[in-house]
Amino acid sequence: MATQQSRSAARMMLAPAVVLLLAWMLVPLIMTLWFSFRKFLPLRGGDLGFAGFDNYTRFISSSAFWPSVQTTLIIVGGVLLITIVLGVILALLLDQPMWGQGVVRILVIAPFFVMPTVSALVWKNMFMDPVNGLFAHLWKFFGAEPIQWLSQESLTSIVMIVSWQWLPFATLILLTAVQSLDSEQLEAAEMDGAPYLKRFWYIVLPHLSRAITIVLLIQTIFLLSIFAEIFVTTGGAFGTKTLTYLIFQRVLESQNVGLGSAGGVYAIILANIVAIFLMRIVGKNLDT
Amino acid sequence: MLAGMATSASAQDTTLTIATVNNGDMIRMQGLTDDFTDKTGHKVEWVTLEENVLRQRVTTDISTKGGAFDIMTIGMYETPIWGANGWLVPLDDLSDDYNADDILPAMAGGLSHDGTLYAAPFYGESSMIMYRTDLMEKAGMEMPEAPSWSFIAKAARAMTDRENEINGICLRGKAGWGEGGAFITAMSNSFGARWFDEDWNAQFDSREWSDTLNFYKNMMDDAGPPGYATNGFNENLSLFQQGKCGMWIDATVAASFVTNPNDSEVADSVGFALAPDNGLGKRSNWLWAWALAIPAGTQNEDAAKEFIEWATSTSYIELVAEKEGWANVPPGARISLYENENYKDVPFAKMTLDSILSADPNNSTVDPSPYVGVQFAAIPEFAGIATDVSQEFSAAYAGQQTIEEALEKAQAITNDAMEAAGYR
Amino acid sequence: MARAVSNNRKLLNTVIAWTIGILIFFPILWTILTSFKTEAQAIADPPVFLFFDWTLENYEVVQERSNYARFLWNSIIIAGVSTILGLIIAIPAAWSMAFVPSKRTKDILLWMLSTKMLPAVGVLYPIYLIFIELGILDTRIGLIVVVMLINLPIIVWMLYTYFKEIPGEILEASRMDGASLKDEILYVLAPMAVPGIASTLLLNFILAWNEAFWTLNLTAAKAAPLTAFIASYSSPEGLFFAKLSAASTMAIAPILILGWFSQKQLVRGLTFGAVK
Numbered sequence: 001m002a003t004q005q006s007r008s009a010a011r012m013m014l015a016p017a018v019v020l021l022l023a024w025m026l027v028p029l030i031m032t033l034w035f036s037f038r039k040f041l042p043l044r045g046g047d048l049g050f051a052g053f054d055n056y057t058r059f060i061s062s063s064a065f066w067p068s069v070q071t072t073l074i075i076v077g078g079v080l081l082i083t084i085v086l087g088v089i090l091a092l093l094l095d096q097p098m099w100g101q102g103v104v105r106i107l108v109i110a111p112f113f114v115m116p117t118v119s120a121l122v123w124k125n126m127f128m129d130p131v132n133g134l135f136a137h138l139w140k141f142f143g144a145e146p147i148q149w150l151s152q153e154s155l156t157s158i159v160m161i162v163s164w165q166w167l168p169f170a171t172l173i174l175l176t177a178v179q180s181l182d183s184e185q186l187e188a189a190e191m192d193g194a195p196y197l198k199r200f201w202y203i204v205l206p207h208l209s210r211a212i213t214i215v216l217l218i219q220t221i222f223l224l225s226i227f228a229e230i231f232v233t234t235g236g237a238f239g240t241k242t243l244t245y246l247i248f249q250r251v252l253e254s255q256n257v258g259l260g261s262a263g264g265v266y267a268i269i270l271a272n273i274v275a276i277f278l279m280r281i282v283g284k285n286l287d288t
Numbered sequence: 289m290l291a292g293m294a295t296s297a298s299a300q301d302t303t304l305t306i307a308t309v310n311n312g313d314m315i316r317m318q319g320l321t322d323d324f325t326d327k328t329g330h331k332v333e334w335v336t337l338e339e340n341v342l343r344q345r346v347t348t349d350i351s352t353k354g355g356a357f358d359i360m361t362i363g364m365y366e367t368p369i370w371g372a373n374g375w376l377v378p379l380d381d382l383s384d385d386y387n388a389d390d391i392l393p394a395m396a397g398g399l400s401h402d403g404t405l406y407a408a409p410f411y412g413e414s415s416m417i418m419y420r421t422d423l424m425e426k427a428g429m430e431m432p433e434a435p436s437w438s439f440i441a442k443a444a445r446a447m448t449d450r451e452n453e454i455n456g457i458c459l460r461g462k463a464g465w466g467e468g469g470a471f472i473t474a475m476s477n478s479f480g481a482r483w484f485d486e487d488w489n490a491q492f493d494s495r496e497w498s499d500t501l502n503f504y505k506n507m508m509d510d511a512g513p514p515g516y517a518t519n520g521f522n523e524n525l526s527l528f529q530q531g532k533c534g535m536w537i538d539a540t541v542a543a544s545f546v547t548n549p550n551d552s553e554v555a556d557s558v559g560f561a562l563a564p565d566n567g568l569g570k571r572s573n574w575l576w577a578w579a580l581a582i583p584a585g586t587q588n589e590d591a592a593k594e595f596i597e598w599a600t601s602t603s604y605i606e607l608v609a610e611k612e613g614w615a616n617v618p619p620g621a622r623i624s625l626y627e628n629e630n631y632k633d634v635p636f637a638k639m640t641l642d643s644i645l646s647a648d649p650n651n652s653t654v655d656p657s658p659y660v661g662v663q664f665a666a667i668p669e670f671a672g673i674a675t676d677v678s679q680e681f682s683a684a685y686a687g688q689q690t691i692e693e694a695l696e697k698a699q700a701i702t703n704d705a706m707e708a709a710g711y712r
Numbered sequence: 713m714a715r716a717v718s719n720n721r722k723l724l725n726t727v728i729a730w731t732i733g734i735l736i737f738f739p740i741l742w743t744i745l746t747s748f749k750t751e752a753q754a755i756a757d758p759p760v761f762l763f764f765d766w767t768l769e770n771y772e773v774v775q776e777r778s779n780y781a782r783f784l785w786n787s788i789i790i791a792g793v794s795t796i797l798g799l800i801i802a803i804p805a806a807w808s809m810a811f812v813p814s815k816r817t818k819d820i821l822l823w824m825l826s827t828k829m830l831p832a833v834g835v836l837y838p839i840y841l842i843f844i845e846l847g848i849l850d851t852r853i854g855l856i857v858v859v860m861l862i863n864l865p866i867i868v869w870m871l872y873t874y875f876k877e878i879p880g881e882i883l884e885a886s887r888m889d890g891a892s893l894k895d896e897i898l899y900v901l902a903p904m905a906v907p908g909i910a911s912t913l914l915l916n917f918i919l920a921w922n923e924a925f926w927t928l929n930l931t932a933a934k935a936a937p938l939t940a941f942i943a944s945y946s947s948p949e950g951l952f953f954a955k956l957s958a959a960s961t962m963a964i965a966p967i968l969i970l971g972w973f974s975q976k977q978l979v980r981g982l983t984f985g986a987v988k
Contacts, residue, residue: 009893010812013804017868018820020801024861025827031838041709042351042837043369043668058708063700064676090732098725106972107733110740113971115922117942118960122743126953130515131453131527132755134742141758148515151686167736172978218866221828228924232946234518235340237463237679238686248833252344254672254705255351257837264834271829279822305933310944315777333933336778336944345929348836354844356932526952530755551751 029268036261043255055262064246069270071155072242076223076274078159079166083219084212086163087170091178092204094171105175112168120232123161124150128233154238161229166222170215177211178204217278224271243267302591303331307346308361309578310336312545313411313618316608317599323607324598330591339466343671350375350583357583358592362407363466364398364577364649365664365671371401377582377589379405379596386597390622395577398649398661407579408600411541412620414643415474415573417561418528418546419535420554423447423454427534434562434571437478437503440535444511447534456511458533459504462520463682465674470574470663471537472681473674476500478565478572482653483665483702488711490702492677492695501681501691508685517685529553537563539576540643543636544615560639562646568654574663575647577621620644673705740964747771747957754953770958778941780962787937787966789852790927791920794860795867795913801860802867803909807897809868810875811883821872824865832925843930850932858926863916870915874908875901911977914970921967938963 039051059065094105111119127134128149136146149157181204189199225244234240236249247267251260308314314336321332335357337345346360350370362370370376382388388396388405395409417435424431427446432439444456460471473483481496491497508516511534513527521538525545528536529552536542549555563573580599582592598604602624608617615634617625625631626641652662659665664674677698684694706712734741746754748766774780809817839858840849848854878901886900924939931940945952945959971978 006812006893007814010808013808014820016801017805017824017864020861021824021827021864024864025830027842028830028835028838031841032835035837041668042347043373044709045373046351054708058704062704063697093725093729093732096725096729097722098729099722100726100730102975104729104733106975107737109971109975109978110737110968113918113922113967114740114964115924115939115942117924117939117946118963119739121942121946121956122739122960125956126742126746127739129523130518131513131532132530132757132953134759137757137759146514148518148686151515151517151682152688164736164739217825221825224829225831227833231340235463235679236675237682238517238688239683241679244831244833247831249672249675251833251836252347253675255347255668256672256708259708260834261837264831267831267834268829271831272826275822275826275829307932310946318777335932335936335940337940338943338946341928341943341946348840348929349932352837352840352844354840354849356850522952526755 032261032264032268035257036265038258040258040261041256051258055258056265059250059259059262059266064241065266067239068241068243068246071240072224072244072270074155075159075162075226075240075242076220078155079162079223080216080219082159082163083166083170084174084215086167087174087215088205088208088212090167090171091174094175095178108171109168111164112166114165116165116226116228117232119165120161120229123157123164124233128157150234151238154234154240158229158233158240161233162223162226166219169219173211173215174208177208181207213281216281220274220278224274243270301329301331302588303333304358304588304591304595305333305335305356306359306361306580306595307335307337307342307357309339309342311339311541311578313541314361314578316612316616317410317604317618320604320607320611324595327598328591328594330588330594332595340464343466353583353585355583355585355587358586358588359580359582359595361410361578362581363579364575365466365661365666367399367407367579367581368401368660368666369668370581371404371406375584376406377584377586377592379408379582379593382408382593382597386601390602390624392621392623392644394575394644394647394649395579395621398575399577399579407577407581408596409577409579409621410600411618412575412577412644413540414575414620414640414647415471415538415563416540416543416639416643417535417537417563418543419443419559419561420447420531420533420557421559422557423534424559431559431561435564437564437566437572440537440564441503441507441511444507444535448511453532454534455513455527455532456534457507458513458519458524458527458536459508459516460520460524460538461508461512461517461682461685462523463675463679464520465664465671465678467520467678468517468682468685469674469678470576472500472504472678474563474574474663475504475572477570477652477654477662478563478568479503480566480568480570480654482655482657484657484659484706486656486658488658488706490699490706492699492702497695498691501684501695505685505691517682537572540636540640541619543640544619547615547635558635560636562639562643570652570654571646573643573647575644575649576663667709669705669709669711673702676701676705740968743957744961745957746954747961749954749957751952751954754957770954771962773955774945774958774962778944780941783936783938783941784966786852786935787921787939790855790859790935790937791917793852794856794863794920795916797856798860798864798867798916799871799909799913802864802871806868806871806875807901809872810878811880821869824868828862828865836929839926840930849930850934850936852935855927855930855935855937858930859920859923862923862926863919866919867912867916870912871905871908874905874912878904907977914974914978918967918971 036055037051039048130136130146130148139146147153186203189203227244230236230240230245236245247260247263250256250263318334325331349356391409395412396405399405399407399409419431429443429446448456460468462468476497479496479500481494481500482491485491524536524538525542527533528546531554546552546558547555563571565571580596582589586592605617605625614630619640631637647662649661664670680694680697683689684691747770749764750767753760753764843849843854882900886896927937927939928943942963945956
């Protein structure tokens with residue numbers, strides 16, 4: 001149906017975006033690859049020559065590497081699980097008739113507007129501080145020993161903070177999907193005497209699958225690179241060092257750009273593994 | 289819009305961009321910038337950042353010769369390394385009025401490379417014990433001027449009153465080489481430990497390190513605040529100001545904050561003592577200075593020098609004294625301050641000076657070591673290694689691993705990194 | 713939904729939803745409240761909720777210490793211009809992918825998204841060096857470009873999903889009537905696409921506003937936005953909950969207000985084509 005002319009016009013229109021993103025991806029990528037094979041130590045005078053695969057072997061054999069991959073996956077997985085489960089529940093709830101629906105919706109999406117640094121600071125100091133935090137006051141009020149959130153429950157705390165930030169996003173997307181649900185089909189099922197859980201499982205959930213996929217994809221992209229939440233709260237201690245954070249430590253704290261770059265390449269590989277995995281499910285669901 | 293117009297209007301005047309840390313003394317300096325502009329006609333743009341962010345920001349900029357800043361606020365760790373790399377403008381030609389000989393030798397020494405000064409100290413600090421005189425009395429004990437660790441541990445346990453949320457002792461446990469890492473390293477010196485032997489081999493498998501950590505953790509578990517593994521300088525300061533600590537061993541500059549009745553609930557009952565020792569001849573106090581340095585290659589070198597002379601001069605100290613009182617002047621940088629009659633009345637002046645004088649970066653450990661620095665080793669690799677190591681320590685404080693495990697990992701991390709850097 | 717619902721059921725829904733809504737909003741509310749307290753009240757045990765001496769002192773301190781207006785202005789310029797620039801580049805691209813799809817369209821789309829997965833810190837040095845080389849360190853223009861590129865994939869994708877919902881028959885019909893490509897875009901497509909473009913603009917403005925890594929690391933004084941403003945309050949000496957709250961409130965207030973007023977648009981914008 002499309003003419004030859006419109007095809008070439010289309011290509012022209014696509015070109016700027018593709019070229020720009022290609023440059024934005026390739027230039028740093030090539031520089032990262034280059035640095036990863038160099039012994040590049042800014043504090044020792046910069047580029048000290050070819051390093052072969054030294055940086056790669058050193059990065060992967062460091063005791064921090066595998067735990068950091070594991071931490072990354074736990075944080076991404078944990079946040080995804082929480083935001084999607086709570087998001088579905090919230091979306092179903094917000095779709096119900098109620099008074100002041102608009103205001104509630106505003107309250108629920110508000111955390112999305114808060115800068116990650118600010119939200120991490122607020123949670124860390126005003127809620128999770130073991131002496132002056134609100135949680136500590138609450139625990140003491142009920143006569144319990146306050147939890148030392150950021151040291152003893154470090155990963156839980158970070159997953160909590162990040163989930164709080166991303167729950168609004170998941171809720172909104174799922175809400176729009178819930179709103180388009182065919183109510184007649186549901187009513188018919190209700191008439192037939194199908195219990196709520198069954199209706200949810202066989203009608204609601206399949207309908208939401210596409211929206212869930214979108215949430216999964218977009219959030220994973222953002223979650224793989226979370227940084228501020230860890231930098232502000234634990235500084236990578238107590239088992240909260242993600243791969244991104246480990247690279248940050250190598251590049252900026254150890255000032256070993258070569259080693260950090262090799263880490264960057266590993267992170268790209270990990271991201272691609274996750275991406276392929278995601279594309280598999282997403283690609284299937286995105287087919288139209 | 290306004291900002292844009294302001295910059296274009298003043299294009300011909302010099303505008304200095306200064307990166308600094310968000311500590312109280314620097315914020316005060318920011319408030320007094322007008323005095324500098326009035327005197328010299330140069331304008332100043334401040335980039336005030338939290339310590340960790342500042343460090344990554346200025347290091348990136350200087351190592352790539354980015355030139356985003358005309359003056360950087362750096363410490364005793366960075367200065368000799370950067371000076372050796374030729375990244376900083378030497379400060380050996382400051383004016384006679386400035387009187388560079390007045391800078392405390394300990395500070396000047398730590399901010400020089402090969403005898404050339406590369407950064408002028410804005411304030412200097414060591415660490416000392418700050419304690420609650422009322423709680424000490426209640427516990428029936430008396431703080432000697434130079435206590436030992438065993439006395440501190442006993443006093444800490446005696447002062448602890450969990451019912452009333454009073455912790456006998458508050459110490460840094462937070463990960464990061466400049467936070468808990470600095471404290472435990474300074475403490476380990478008094479236990480006879482060291483980071484490296486003379487051949488740059490890590491020493492975490494030594495008895496001394498294990499004694500240090502065990503002593504620290506036992507004492508803190510019994511008498512420290514909850515969650516001490518995440519407490520750094522600021523957390524402890526606010527605990528102490530709220531009256532929740534019996535003792536606190538930390539930077540001497542904190543003395544003016546804990547004795548300031550505006551901020552501190554316990555301002556009138558604070559005593560001071562030298563940081564503890566263990567009878568091995570080394571005390572557990574550190575030495576640090578926040579200093580102003582000029583990156584080589586800046587367009588505004590002369591104006592930058594004028595600023596440094598203004599900010600680190602005796603007349604700046606007088607300016608602050610006039611506006612905020614002598615207790616709030618930047619301490620620890622100049623000899624003349626401690627000879628000043630007005631400053632002698634300040635309760636923590638003498639103890640600050642004694643603490644500074646008792647720290648020797650060139651000879652900080654009981655057994656000989658190859659590095660310069662008390663709570664750090666002035667080599668480029670140290671910050672990265674010590675951050676990793678202190679993360680392992682913090683995890684041990686929080687009970688996520690044993691001290692033995694933490695030390696084993698520390699040993700491996702350090703040796704690995706030193707090998708990578710070509711020391712071993 | 714046209715189902716009849718008893719008032720009891722509605723009341724129950726209302727109570728549950730409001731409780732959850734307030735719980736989720738509480739950290740923000742608490743921050744705003746704390747910003748009006750004195751430092752001592754901010755850590756009072758038991759915490760004080762509404763009955764304290766409201767004070768503006770923290771805002772005065774923050775205002776005195778930093779030039780809030782300039783940080784705010786930089787944030788607005790960087791987030792605003794980068795988003796508009798992104799739209800200008802993305803609209804044609806999304807149009808062509810939606811209406812003249814080829815076999816590779818989906819691959820290109822997913823590839824664009826995958827460029828967002830590179831860890832930013834790994835390329836800090838390369839990018840910093842490029843910025844020095846181009847002389848755009850600490851300039852708004854440099855940041856605008858970087859932030860635009862970061863969000864471009866999301867912009868393209870969001871627009872693509874909107875454009876796809878526009879029925880192709882309308883375009884066919886207009887083509888039959890002899891409309892040129894220009895007319896087709898201006899008079900047929902644009903009106904239908906405006907809501908989608910508006911919500912894309914909003915979402916990406918928010919994302920650009922909150923971008924904290926590059927905006928912090930590539931600026932000094934001149935181009936620093938609110939993310940850098942916050943970095944100077946994150947751990948001052950002594951008691952600081954109230955001042956931190958005031959600074960935080962100032963940093964998030966503009967975007968929060970914008971978000972609330974445009975809430976309806978945003979809700980539509982966040983579909984990402986999730987609704988079929």
